[in-house]
Amino acid sequence: MNATQVLVLNSGSSSLKYQLLDMPEGRRLATGLVERIGEEGPGRLVHTPAEGERRERELPLPDHAAALRAAGDELAADGLGLDSPGLAAVGHRVVHGGRTFTEPTVVDERVLAEIERLVPLAPLHNPANLAGIRTALAINPDVPQVAVFDTAFHTTIPDHAACYAIDAEVAAEHRVRRYGFHGTSHAFVSRRTAELLGRRPEEVNVITLHLGNGASAAAVAGGRCVDTSMGLTPLQGLVMGTRSGDIDPAVVFHLSRVAGMSVAEIDELLNSHSGLRGLCGDNDMREVVRRMDAGDERARLAFDVYIHRLRSYLGAYFAVLGRVDAVAFTAGVGENATRVRTAAVAGLDALGLAVDERLNTAADRGPRLISPEYARVAVAVVPTDEELEIATQAFALVNA
Ligand SMILES: Nc1ncnc2c1ncn2[C@@H]1O[C@H](COP(=O)(O)OP(=O)(O)O)[C@@H](O)[C@H]1O
Ligand SMILES: CC(=O)OP(=O)(O)O
């Protein structure tokens, strides 16, 4: 039988999302989420097969290897194990590929070493991605492991947008520059947005707003990324669930000198206790909006700071692109938070932006326009699907 299945692994700092897809149709055979990896107390696994009951259990999860083995067991129970002859490839989301990896890549020793070398640039993400690859290889060394890099789509960003204005030698020696992340999503969504407009990707300029727990914006000109809001690490740019996004770098010196905080403590502050959570205590946009509507001032401020930053990037990318055909909202917040979309473009008629509230609040799920007929710039909601995109790229590579 022809191997047509691709298992996609998306390892986060404390979670593992996985999907088994049958290609090239992209039909989902099973999806799962393993949470609370390496944290105190038991971890949790939820496995949903395409046919049959969803299964949920608690289990010890000391590390990512344990999480992947547990996921493998669930798949095996459905006859879909990592050693199944139907498996054509395992596709891995790898967050940091530096400037080395511009395309999906079959993993070998050299690739593993390079991902390892990039660990200092993505300390939360790359070790988890490596653990996923190594464990999958240990379970089945014969199936190709394909790494799909968050940074790959951003390697087209020109130097004038990617270079920080710091000492050039220091920057070069330590590889300090803007890399950008969520590239698989920005690529997928910008292409789908062109489709929605009935045009080819080469013909359109799109601003994609990936607003999930992590959040980033990208300026995409004719299918090529020319700027993005994340930088050396996924900390820069927009206000996120728990990350600060842009701050004056002197905040770090100030906290070190005046508050006596260590680098590790400031790192933790900016990555985990900032953003919406830092401003109001909640990192979930649903909760922020609910509290704001109930008159909570801290939640109101958190929402307003989030929106102000988003609008600043939106305006900046109009200047970067010169001509904008569409703005696309995606990921958990972008796809669901109607209030965020309304506030993001409110009063921007001069830029050709407007939202039709009837379309904005309609219960549709698929890619759709939410701007009124007359608007010069299309505003769209385009659900992202990083797993499908990774499976598509991995399947194409192993069949090439
Ligand atoms: N109906 C909703 N309204 C507002 N925000 C939502 C809604 N549903 C999900 N979200 C937001 O989406 C976020 C998760 O987005 P997601 O893209 O899944 O993030 P990640 O991949 O980074 O985990 C949640 O933190 C939540 O704030
Ligand atoms: C790179 C990044 O921020 O990823 P996530 O949004 O999954 O945390």
Ligand SMILES: [Mg+2]
């Ligand atoms: Mg995500």
